[in-house]
Amino acid sequence: MDSLHLHFDIDGSDFTSAGEAASELKRVLRQLGFPPEIIRRCAISMYEGEINMVIHANGGTVDVYIDSDEIIFELIDSGPGIADVELAMQEGYSTASQEVRDLGFGAGMGLPNMKRYTDQIIVDSIVGVGTAVFMSIKLE
Amino acid sequence: MTIKEVRDILRARVLCGEHLLSQEVHSACGADLMSDVLAFVKDQSVLLTGLLNPQVIRTADMMDMVCIVFVRGKLPDESMIELAKSRDIVLMCTDLRMYSACGKLYKGGLVGLEC
Numbered sequence: 001m002d003s004l005h006l007h008f009d010i011d012g013s014d015f016t017s018a019g020e021a022a023s024e025l026k027r028v029l030r031q032l033g034f035p036p037e038i039i040r041r042c043a044i045s046m047y048e049g050e051i052n053m054v055i056h057a058n059g060g061t062v063d064v065y066i067d068s069d070e071i072i073f074e075l076i077d078s079g080p081g082i083a084d085v086e087l088a089m090q091e092g093y094s095t096a097s098q099e100v101r102d103l104g105f106g107a108g109m110g111l112p113n114m115k116r117y118t119d120q121i122i123v124d125s126i127v128g129v130g131t132a133v134f135m136s137i138k139l140e
Numbered sequence: 141m142t143i144k145e146v147r148d149i150l151r152a153r154v155l156c157g158e159h160l161l162s163q164e165v166h167s168a169c170g171a172d173l174m175s176d177v178l179a180f181v182k183d184q185s186v187l188l189t190g191l192l193n194p195q196v197i198r199t200a201d202m203m204d205m206v207c208i209v210f211v212r213g214k215l216p217d218e219s220m221i222e223l224a225k226s227r228d229i230v231l232m233c234t235d236l237r238m239y240s241a242c243g244k245l246y247k248g249g250l251v252g253l254e255c
């Protein structure tokens with residue numbers, strides 16, 4: 001099977017539509033007949049990443065590559081970056097504003113959730129330049 | 141129990157998805173933090189929340205949840221209702237507060253999931 005590539009631009013100014021891309025991915029994966037458990041893991045990981053780009057980084061891009069043996073996610077933004085990635089990966093760590101918390105985010109669970117639901121995650125970040133998150137979910 | 145029974149136990153008002161009320165639901169979760177909901181991949185069917193914004197619907201959609209209950213009489217706006225309709229998610233609202241709403245459902249046989 002040739003790899004299927006999906007590209008999404010994530011609008012950083014629009015909290016309301018954050019999650020549209022994950023939703024679209026979900027639709028595609030369902031059409032392709034993937035098992036519900038895999039679809040959910042993909043959808044949640046991408047959704048958390050998408051939300052992070054909107055609330056922390058003013059938007060960015062997501063590229064998804066669907067191969068025969070794995071699904072790969074590349075989330076790239078030119079936001080403020082993450083000074084201490086190891087700390088950011090810990091459950092409960094969040095720099096989210098009160099405004100974001102009032103919207104139901106900022107539990108510091110997003111990156112840990114992404115780690116939990118993927119087989120591999122690499123967070124590459126440079127302060128002042130941006131953040132790149134690579135994730136892979138293996139298909140049996 | 142069915143979504144209809146959830147409605148009756150909570151004396152809730154259904155805002156959309158009337159045609160889905162006969163669906164069976166097996167577990168529920170109450171939360172105001174969306175990443176908390178997203179932390180448990182196991183099948184949960186009902187989300188109870190006091191939070192009111194479109195990301196509540198999206199979170200439920202990601203988790204394949206079929207019913208959202210807004211507690212404390214909170215009313216979603218038209219755009220949220222439209223979003224829920226497009227995802228085949230039932231929305232209802234109850235005047236009960238979170239603790240009471242969860243308690244009544246639990247007592248009625250709708251369990252939570254241990255992690």
Ligand SMILES: Nc1ncnc2c1ncn2[C@@H]1O[C@H](COP(=O)(O)OP(=O)(O)OP(=O)(O)O)[C@@H](O)[C@H]1O
Nearest residue numbers: 052056057088094095105106107108109110111175
């Ligand atoms: N794309 C990003 N750009 C800049 N900082 C980020 C980005 N993603 C995450 N962070 C930083 O890492 C922290 C932890 O992220 P994580 O997703 O785990 O939690 P959160 O977004 O704060 O809350 P939650 O995901 O539970 O709603 C964030 O508070 C933020 O400081």
Ligand SMILES: [Mg+2]
Nearest residue numbers: 048052110111
């Ligand atoms: Mg997050």
